[in-house]
Amino acid sequence: MNKRQRDITLRFLAEPQDVNFGGKVHGGAVMKWIDLAAYACAAGWSGRYCVTAYAGGIKFVAPIHVGSLVEVEAKVIYTGSTSMHIALEVNACDPKSLIRRKTTHCIVIMVAVDQNGQSEQVPEWIPETDEDKKQHATAIKLMEMRKQIGEEMQIFAS
Structure with a gap:
């Protein structure tokens, strides 16, 4: 049986090269880790190579220290x-x-593509639990909001 992987957790130690001038892990390093995890999750679900189409709503809640x-x-x-x-x-x-604390959260949209960069179909994910249904509904609301924001942002496009 070949079951699709809906979620993944990447674990590693924050290294000295990840530090910013303030002595904490650089936000850009955190965003890279987020992109890597989003890719691994999307590839695990779709069975395809995937690219980042959108990253948004990123909220840095607490700093990450080296080590x-x-x-x-x-x-x-x-x-x-x-x-x-x-x-x-x-x-x-x-x-x-091992006392964990949330440091960052966000949403990333990944698109499955073929070897020519053309988008490909992905398997449908159907929410089952109440929490899944709530997150699914929120994702739909966020899509509508991003569309409105995109329309407003046209003023800055040349």
Whole structure:
């Protein structure tokens, strides 16, 4: 049986090269980790190579310190015909205590593509639990909001 993987958690230690001038892990490093986890999740669900189409709503809640054990949790919360909405949460802790705290969360939209970069169909994800249904409905609301924001942002396009 070949079951699709809906979620994934990446774990690693925050390294000295990840630090910004303030001595904490750089936001760009966190965004890279989020993108890696989103790709792994989307590829696991779709069985295809995937590219990032959108990353938004990123909220940095708490800093990450060098040497922290970092967990980036990603899960599919909505599928379109070729896209997957991935909810991500980043947690960190001192590896000696293992007391986790949320540091970042966001939504990333990944699109499955073929070798020519053309979008490909992805399997439909159907929410089952109440939490799944709530997240699915929220993903739909966010799509509508992004469309409105995109229309408003046209003023800045040249």
